[in-house]
Amino acid sequence: MTGWSPLLESLPPEGRRRLFALAGPRSFPTGSRLFEEGEAADRFWLIRSGAVALDVYVPGRRAQVVETLGPGQQVGWSWIFPPYQWHLGATAVETVRAWEFDATEVRGLCAADTGLGYEIMRRSAAVIADRLQATRLRLLDLYASDGSASS
Template sequence: MTAWPLLLDTLPQVQRERLFTLAGERDFPAGGTLFDEGGVADRFWLIRSGEVALDVYVPGRRAQVVETLGPRQQLGWSWIFPPYRWHLGARALCPVRTWEFPAAEVRELCTADTELGYELMLRCAALIADRLQATRLRLLDLYAPHGSVPS
């Protein structure tokens, strides 16, 4: 397994390079905000190092972290679908290095190069499905006191 971001891991090199022509390096300081709930989802990131927390704002309480993302993982998919608005907030837990991709250009590339677009969307769908599965399992509260746990 290479150290490529998972989204691009199995993408043919030609397509990967075409995508990367659109990307720029972008770093965030610890505590930095990548986006807020409801903001315009006009970009996404592939994390190179560091950790980003996805949170939900709850009045009267600290922002509730629902999941964190780290190296090789993709941050953001709200840019894929209208109305292109973030559903959660994202904050850097430590200094974070990323490749940042502009959403509009990537969507245009996908439209122009449908083969690349299909491959990219397949991978996005797989990542979304994977996170949905993980979320469902977390709903089970696997490690709860009454749970079935090897002793």
């Protein structure tokens, strides 16, 4: 397992081993939908190869891509907080190979080993902050480019 994601890069080897004991390989062909906004968020992925576009529903428009993720990046953070529903949608824009993690099992690991849990949640919080900023910037671009933004 090379090319660690930010979620894993500085975890101690034993922490990575315990987390990956919960992972399984998963593939998504180009064009397949990983999840829809509002669906149950019961897993997440670390991309090994390929690309995933994250999108947000905008009333009166087609879904707007807010970020594209590639190798080493984490897809999904909505599994962390109740009510465990996706806040965005996701589509494979290139064939994706990823490690898939069951959210319930990872939350259980975090609860059982609070030190490891803290480190996983701290890294996931950084992903959340990055995604929220990317979404904000993309929506500002979207509305500014069509003249809908006011000064």
